[in-house]
Amino acid sequence: MTHLLTVKITRFAALFFLLMTVFHTLSVAQVRFGKYFHDRTLRLSYTISGDSTCCKADFEAWQVLGHWAGARRGLDVCNDKSSMEVVIREKSTRRVIYHKSFSSLFCEWQSMNFDEPSGDFNEGVMIPFPKRPSVVSIIRNYGAGHADTLFNVSVDLPKPPLHDCERPEYEVVTLHAAITRRCIDIVFLPEGYTENEMDKFLEATKKMTKGLFEYEPFSHHFKSISISAVLAPSPESGIDIPSEGIERKTLMDFSYDTFGIERYIGTRNYWAVSRLASNTRWDHAIILVNSDRYGGGGILNYYSVFPGGNPQVTELFIHEFGHAFANLPDEYEEPGNPIVPNRESDRDCIMKTLDTHFYCDECKAKVESVIRGR
Ligand SMILES: [Zn+2]
Numbered sequence: 001m002t003h004l005l006t007v008k009i010t011r012f013a014a015l016f017f018l019l020m021t022v023f024h025t026l027s028v029a030q031v032r033f034g035k036y037f038h039d040r041t042l043r044l045s046y047t048i049s050g051d052s053t054c055c056k057a058d059f060e061a062w063q064v065l066g067h068w069a070g071a072r073r074g075l076d077v078c079n080d081k082s083s084m085e086v087v088i089r090e091k092s093t094r095r096v097i098y099h100k101s102f103s104s105l106f107c108e109w110q111s112m113n114f115d116e117p118s119g120d121f122n123e124g125v126m127i128p129f130p131k132r133p134s135v136v137s138i139i140r141n142y143g144a145g146h147a148d149t150l151f152n153v154s155v156d157l158p159k160p161p162l163h164d165c166e167r168p169e170y171e172v173v174t175l176h177a178a179i180t181r182r183c184i185d186i187v188f189l190p191e192g193y194t195e196n197e198m199d200k201f202l203e204a205t206k207k208m209t210k211g212l213f214e215y216e217p218f219s220h221h222f223k224s225i226s227i228s229a230v231l232a233p234s235p236e237s238g239i240d241i242p243s244e245g246i247e248r249k250t251l252m253d254f255s256y257d258t259f260g261i262e263r264y265i266g267t268r269n270y271w272a273v274s275r276l277a278s279n280t281r282w283d284h285a286i287i288l289v290n291s292d293r294y295g296g297g298g299i300l301n302y303y304s305v306f307p308g309g310n311p312q313v314t315e316l317f318i319h320e321f322g323h324a325f326a327n328l329p330d331e332y333e334e335p336g337n338p339i340v341p342n343r344e345s346d347r348d349c350i351m352k353t354l355d356t357h358f359y360c361d362e363c364k365a366k367v368e369s370v371i372r373g374r
Contacts, residue, residue, distance in 0.1 A: 033072040033128070036090070036097045038159045040129035041065040043166075043278060044086075045271050046138065046151070048106045049120050052113045055106070055140055057150035060122075060271075064157070066165045068128045069185040069281040071374040075099070075128070079373070080327050082300050083107035085139040085147075086125050088155075090132055097134070098127060101141075102301035105258075105266050112259055122271045126283070130155055168279040169232075173202065175209045176227040182374060184221075187282035188229040189273065191305075192250045192290035195233040204288055204308040205229045211314030212321075215350075216358065217368040224371070230279045239265075239289045251276060254289050254305060263295035265305045273303055284325060286317065298323030315354040322351055322359065326367045331360075 043065055048057040078085060078099040084107060088098035106121040127136065133156040141147045175188075188208070190201040205227075213222050236248040240255035243262060252273050258266035267273065277285040288308030296306035298320030306316035322328035331352035349360035359367060 031075045031097050036131060037128040038131055039067050041068050042127050042129050043274055045124040047120050048123050049118050051117050052110055057138060059151050059153045063166050064160050065278050066162050067281055069283045072182055074373055083141055085141055086127055087137045088130055089135050091134060103299045104302055121268045124270055124274055166278060170279050171231045172280045173229045175205055175229055178224050178226040180224045183224045183226050185281045186227045186284045187277045187280055189276050189285055189287045190232060191252050191254045191287050192234050192239040192248055194237045198231050208314055208317045215318050217364055221371050228280050230276055232276055237290060256295055265295045265297050296320045300324060300327045312354050319350050326370045328363050
């Protein structure tokens with residue numbers, strides 16, 4: 001009897017200890033969104049320039065937007081290190097309350113080791129609005145433990161009422177509504193579609209919305225993904241193709257031939273991308289350029305871009321979004337492509353060829369972990 005009681009007490013003590021440990025771990029590790037942040041977004045803009053080995057950045061401005069659309073869990077944990085980081089630290093406690101990794105076109109430029117200076121890139125990042133005075137740091141991470149803080153800026157702003165936040169300029173169409181509040185907000189943006197071509201843009205976005213939910217693991221998460229489209233016409237139809245002498249007046253200055261690579265579509269004007277996307281709640285901007293010519297680009301937590309008129313538009317979307325959403329590497333052999341060691345280079349995956357209509361198991365698992373980590 002005594003022995004049985006001792007065993008019970010010991011088990012109870014062990015369970016109590018385990019629960020206390022879990023509670024302590026959670027309370028230390030988790031930054032609760034509501035405790036540290038208002039349900040508002042700050043869109044931070046800066047200018048960055050440099051050469052192949054170093055860079056400088058200058059803070060430009062804040063804009064305050066309505067509700068926060070990004071992750072509300074794991075805010076201070078940066079699992080996926082990339083070339084840029086944004087860190088928010090509370091002034092009074094010095095505690096890191098937000099830490100996110102992203103990349104940018106400037107970092108892609110630096111990775112190509114050009115000899116000449118880069119000129120200015122207008123870039124930026126979205127962060128949640130801290131409740132108490134904080135310092136925001138923008139960091140260039142070169143890897144192998146080498147990182148530079150490009151600038152620090154203090155945030156001590158009063159929370160504005162919703163009607164004082166930046167107002168939408170364009171009509172927004174909801175293509176798919178999530179049923180959970182903690183969702184992923186995807187926004188499609190048109191580049192080089194005129195007023196008369198908005199239906200063409202909308203048709204392509206509907207095709208891609210349907211296409212996204214035909215791919216695993218997105219197909220399992222249709223309840224937690226929202227998709228919308230901003231109906232913003234460009235003054236002229238099509239986009240720049242410098243190698244063919246084609247120039248167009250468009251909203252975000254996207255161009256083929258970025259860095260001299262014909263199929264690479266990009267823009268130095270991220271301010272225009274984030275301003276246009278901010279017509280609605282968003283945390284992933286997907287740009288359709290009005291062209292059928294093959295090409296694209298996808299940059300982690302920055303943007304995905306591809307031609308809306310290409311016959312493989314859905315496959316291009318899933319491929320580029322793989323880069324931007326989950327930091328998936330290209331799996332085709334090409335100088336400069338970081339093929340991950342120990343990966344089977346002959347396996348099938350849409351990150352290898354657009355003729356394969358699925359992610360491989362590793363890519364699927366990575367996308368799944370990003371969705372579940374939010
Ligand atoms: Zn893969």
